[in-house]
Amino acid sequence: METLGELERLNDTLALLLATQLLDLPVHKKTQYLARAVSGALWEYERWLAELEFVRHLSDCGEQDEALWKVDSVIAELTEKSGHGGLLADAMSLRWNITNEEKDFQAAKTELEKSTDSEHPQHLAVILIDHGDYDEAERILSDALTAGDPVAQLLIIDARIRANRIDFARDLLLMITPDSVTPHLLHPYAVAYALVALAYADDDLKKVAAAKLRQLPANGTRVAKHVNDFLGALEGRDNPPRKSPITHCRALFTRRR
Numbered sequence: 335m336e337t338l339g340e341l342e343r344l345n346d347t348l349a350l351l352l353a354t355q356l357l358d359l360p361v362h363k364k365t366q367y368l369a370r371a372v373s374g375a376l377w378e379y380e381r382w383l384a385e386l387e388f389v390r391h392l393s394d395c396g397e398q399d400e401a402l403w404k405v406d407s408v409i410a411e412l413t414e415k416s417g418h419g420g421l422l423a424d425a426m427s428l429r430w431n432i433t434n435e436e437k438d439f440q441a442a443k444t445e446l447e448k449s450t451d452s453e454h455p456q457h458l459a460v461i462l463i464d465h466g467d468y469d470e471a472e473r474i475l476s477d478a479l480t481a482g483d484p485v486a487q488l489l490i491i492d493a494r495i496r497a498n499r500i501d502f503a504r505d506l507l508l509m510i511t512p513d514s515v516t517p518h519l520l521h522p523y524a525v526a527y528a529l530v531a532l533a534y535a536d537d538d539l540k541k542v543a544a545a546k547l548r549q550l551p552a553n554g555t556r557v558a559k560h561v562n563d564f565l566g567a568l569e570g571r572d573n574p575p576r577k578s579p580i581t582h583c584r585a586l587f588t589r590r591r
Contacts, residue, residue, distance in 0.1 A: 379421070408425050409422065423449045
């Protein structure tokens, strides 16, 4: 990130997107940089990427009407084009995240099932988990799970915790080989450990989860708050986080780069 230079002078769309994803920016600064990323795009695909990232940000900030208007605009453009089915599936999934309407879920699911993008089985599993279709999500990820893919393992742990299959979530967590956890998965891996430890009420797991959380690199106030919330719960000082950050963590391995 240091090689990008002063962010206030940066105009490259992909560099701005990277900065907004990696840096812990104030809301108004992230809004400013994403707007600049959209306006500075040199070709359509870059602009669509930037607009969808802007939609995510607006939705996270509670600006649902504007987010919906923007995502519908992107969907309309992509529907008229060919060769961008993967991006269209992403846009439809975002629309469902905003509206939470069944028809939008079915449209996103259908588009994801058609996509040949290598990342879309993971993305499809994510929306299935959020929709409550845990068994179907496991089926989608079964081949990757058999191959020992840590992303599939973490997603299925999430599904099993939500389905209250705590023993099975714990068994799968303990099967993950720490060496297979790449740096960008350290945060969701530590969170998964904490969620299983809290759900299972296992003191030994709680100690391991706390150690993994403390080993996470300092990465801004949002990550620090996630870590502190879980440490408080694991050590009995606070209640578990009301909204689990696992949803945020899943974005680390389903978002386009």
